[in-house]
Amino acid sequence: MKKKYFFILGVIMIFIFISIPIIHVLKTKWNESDFKNEIPKGYTNDASQLNLTKIDTLIKVPASKQEIESQLRQILKYAKEKNLKISIAGAQHSMGGHTIYPDGILINMLPYKHMELDKKNNILTVGSGALWEDAIKYLDKNDKSIAVMQAFSSFSVGGSISVNGHGWQKNLPPISSSVVSFSLMNQDGKIINCSREENPELFGLVIGGYGLFGIILDVKLKVVDNIALQYKYIRLSADQYPYYYKKFVSENPNVNLVFGRLKISDKHFLEDATINYFEKVNEKPLPLPLQNAKNEETKRLVFRSTVNSEYGKRLRWDLETGMNTMTKNAVYSRNELLNDHVSLIENKNPNSTDLLQEYFIPEKNFNQFIKDMKPVLKTSELDLLNITIRAVNKDDDSFMNYARENVFGFVFLFNQKKTVEQEDAMKILNNKLVDIALKNNGTFYLPYRLHIDKEKMRRVYPQTEAFFQLKRKYDPSELFDNKFYQHYK
Template identity: 65%
Template sequence: MRVTKKNKLFSFVIIVIVLGIIAFPIVHILRTKWGETDIHRTLPPHYVDDASTLNPTKVDTIIAIPKDRSAIENQLRQILQYANAKGLKISVAGARHSMGGHTMYPDGIVLNMLPYNHMELDTVENILTVGSGALWSDAIHYLDHYGKSIAVMQAFSSFSIGGSLSVNGHGWQKNSPPLASSVLSFTLMNAKGQVLLCSRKENSELFHHVIGGYGLFGIILDVKLKVVNNQSLKFHYINLAPENYTKYYKKYILDNPKVDLVFGRLRVSNKNFLAEATLNYFEQTAEQPIQLDQQNKKMEETKRLIFRGSVNSEYGKRLRWDLETSSAIPARHLTFTRNEIMDSQVSLIENKDTTSTDLLHEYFIPERNFMKFIQDIKPILLKSKLDLLNITIRAVNRDDDAYLNYAQEDVFGFVLLFNQKKTAQQEVEMQTLTDLLVDATIKNEGTYYLPYRLHITKDKMRKVYPQANSFFRTKTKYDPSELFNNKFYRHYK
């Protein structure tokens, strides 16, 4: 068949278009990489900060707790004596992923608990005894040798176990209350230097106040956690309209006994803003998991750049959504172990722009108001000048353990991630935005999470947490001199 000039031109145009489609996202990702820096901020001596990078605070002393289990109690008692003699306050820190100064007090002592990370597994009762400074990733790797897995934990494994208890973090495990539900007991050093065993039966008032108590009642030392079997899980997902989310959640998650891990997402690009959603879940399978090789590890940097490329970029947000919702992505059809899935690092979304920071919000909404909450926050978010990067949805069952309880009934947690410039103007805009979002939460009978920026007044906080006054009275009952202290306590007490 004769090829005409017209056909050649048409073929050439098609090739150019295809190459453009392929090349444009690559250029976008490379431009994101070129705009980053590996320069890390260095704090002056005697200064600490947290994950917000907005809380540089001068402290008296930073003390790393010894790894040795037999030495820790004596050293901690000496620190308590020193603090009392000098009139200093004590804050307890782990991986510092809270964002409101929860791990620091001006001119106080900061206890770095990370070295205290011992582990021991009771293979008969399936109970892990672990030092509070251990990271969840440490525990996952340890349990992997025994074919076991963490029962309940947050989406990232970079947090410390003691820190997660202090905020009563929740996970993405199906039909699960927050982390408190998997805690059998823990030991606590109080302000007098006494080590107390706390459980639902022994020192129960302390048990309920320390979990989700933000380090205000003492120093968590050893924690006993329930563990479960590691198993093979296969990924599935559904594209859906947000108004169908709770109906599909019941059909594909609650009514499916094989589902183990589950989360949802809302679309945050200007195109179809909050008008599309995905329901993502991992189902138990008899298939053998894939073996992760070095090439898979290298893909993590590509994933991070795709995420970072969505910052202040409508194209980047659309690209990320299209990639995450494409059935053509090979990982959509693979099988992994539960531990591989749960061992996810915060570095996957790391911000390397020193002029900005990523800040989390979280709002817990009962099912009956799920769609109304989305409708109420949509105009607020569209009007805001702050860059919304992500909204993840996680179901959290009612929590009957933590006294300062955010899951007062079964709820859906909306986890919002913003990118904020480190300017006074954007800080004011964030405070205004947070206040409006909390108002929408109160309107929809929900609660907001307390580990983040301290932008809500203590009066409004008490509308959401009417038990707050009682909580703070109990704090002074056990610690009348307010030895254990932090910026969170100063702001809300």
């Protein structure tokens, strides 16, 4: 009888153990809403959902090269006649009004997405409105892959160049390093070709220039072979990250893609880490349509279940590290890994938004930065969802470069309620983290919320004054404008 009792009790305990995480994730789904925050006619917003702004006109450009040049010149003429400013948008994943000017003309570049591959020289010519996922699918048919791009494929090519995004490709500079050249329509309607040899000053200003110098049209990008990659990972103490990164990644010629993650749940907060890397293997990669389907909604719900939940944060860490063990040595194509969509972490709560902040720290100050930020994050009322680590090599191309030496980028994701109180709290936190980055000879990334004042921004970016002087040199009437420029100029 006792054996039967203990058996039943054991079954119940196992059931409860299995059920709790399932119930927790299902509760997240139950509390979500399909309600969409519709943007009213005559307004625009960006990924922050905190920049609802009235505009004069929203114009979608045509898809063809001949039509777009003619239409853009008409827009420039109209804007000058009516004394209107112009802002330029792609997928609008910047978060500080970088694609918006109040009561101005907003040019939506997304329809302009033609592509042509030069197989001999491994160069892709692409319209600046194309999303990276479009380019990946196109290149996949030709056994090629994007050289450098951000973690999600739902951004536009022109937008990524305008913020000079960086990727998770092993030990490479930002996207700037993969840009061969681009054509730019200036404020007079003239098409200018920009490269390291032709108009080099403008080349460096436009990359990471936030749309302030003209309209990027056609971009030539370096591409690489699409290869098969095998997944590897290690768990380690966070203070050992630089050492193990060098040992397992930098000194390993087979590593192609890599990212790290810090543990953010209360137990061992910022003390544990993982390095996740992908090594080249001698296999033929499968084309995208034949890759194994992923349960993307389950992944998204596990991630969303971490919002305001210590249990959810621990559950995600345990599930991911557990899955890491099970999927270790799994083989993927490079294009499959690059083709993750931002919908994988989509927030479906209309009362909150997810915000990114990012800081770039030299290797020698890696551990001190974590030590300094730990008490600040612990006492903050903001809900921290994730910290990813990426190595970014020195950028010698962009004028407003954030990687002036080899650095580690700490990518923070927060969930913030859409209230004045939480926005103020985020501003305070971001300023504290920028101060810590400055103390550790680091920088912060400019595409996010405009929380930093002019003086502190110039301490981090001492080239700012020269940047804005050159802006006025190339655009003397300041036709191209946005909230970023208004805040910092």
